Amino acid sequence: xxYRASQEGSYLVRTFDDDRYAWARRSTARRRLVLVEATxxxxxxxxxAVAAVVDRRWSTWYLVAWAVGLVAFIPLHAFLNLGxxxxxxxxxRTLDEHQRQLRDESYIAVRLPSxxxxxxxxxxxxxxxxxxxxxxxxxxxxxxxxLGAGLLPYWHLAWILPDEENGS
Amino acid sequence: xxxxxxxxxxIVHNRIAVLRAERQVSRKGLADEVxxxxxxxxxxxxxxxxxxxxxxxxxxRFFALPVEAVxxxxxxxxxxETVYGRNR
Numbered sequence: 192x193x194y195r196a197s198q199e200g201s202y203l204v205r206t207f208d209d210d211r212y213a214w215a216r217r218s219t220a221r222r223r224l225v226l227v228e229a230t231x232x233x234x235x236x237x238x239x240a241v242a243a244v245v246d247r248r249w250s251t252w253y254l255v256a257w258a259v260g261l262v263a264f265i266p267l268h269a270f271l272n273l274g275x276x277x278x279x280x281x282x283x284r285t286l287d288e289h290q291r292q293l294r295d296e297s298y299i300a301v302r303l304p305s306x307x308x309x310x311x312x313x314x315x316x317x318x319x320x321x322x323x324x325x326x327x328x329x330x331x332x333x334x335x336x337x338l339g340a341g342l343l344p345y346w347h348l349a350w351i352l353p354d355e356e357n358g359s
Numbered sequence: 360x361x362x363x364x365x366x367x368x369x370i371v372h373n374r375i376a377v378l379r380a381e382r383q384v385s386r387k388g389l390a391d392e393v394x395x396x397x398x399x400x401x402x403x404x405x406x407x408x409x410x411x412x413x414x415x416x417x418x419x420r421f422f423a424l425p426v427e428a429v430x431x432x433x434x435x436x437x438x439x440e441t442v443y444g445r446n447r
Contacts, residue, residue: 287395287399288399288410288411356401356405
């Protein structure tokens with residue numbers, strides 16, 4: 192299927208190209224969203240570390256913070272995705288050659304940190320369970336770091352993409 | 360392989376913006392015809408992306424011109440100079 196044919200009838204693609212979300216494609220908006228997302232994930236990991244060190248158990252306050260944080264993450268990531276036209280969430284056939292290049296370049300650029308963060312997620316989960324005996328807490332912290340590893344290409348792309356030019 | 364120009368020598372110069380203005384074709388119109396996103400046309404026009412050979416040929420075919428009339432490794436002279444042989 193050609194690029195043009197793949198654009199027709201795709202609600203997802205039309206959403207990512209919707210001009211109502213042009214504000215999210217400005218570099219300042221994209222970079223702010225990256226900073227907020229990274230801060231949110233980092234804060235949840237830090238709170239998890241506090242819960243593991245101080246409480247040494249799966250505390251109710253951390254469950255609430257974790258759940259609220261991840262619910263807040265959903266709209267943040269939706270807007271970030273609109274800012275990068277969903278290049279990582281769309282089928283390859285709906286991207287043209289330049290969009291595929293942008294997607295692949297960011298993926299390659301953060302490949303090593305992403306691998307490191309994935310191993311850190313496993314190590315943090317194991318260490319947390321070993322220290323507290325709470326599998327849920329270990330999984331919560333590990334999940335956040337693993338999520339961060341998966342988000343690195345999104346953040347890199349959102350950070351480096353130049354402002355789009357409007358007009359015909 | 361990346362096709363984002365890293366040095367001045369890597370830039371593929373083009374006349375797409377001039378040709379579009381002359382033919383009164385919007386970026387979206389050209390993009391639809393050659394099968395890319397309109398923003399990609401903008402990146403090519405600004406020299407921030409060097410198109411694949413296939414895309415360059417499709418763009419040249421759209422304008423019914425040889426590819427070397429649309430793209431060049433050297434900065435392209437104004438069309439008036441090319442057509443009339445004078446620089447004014």
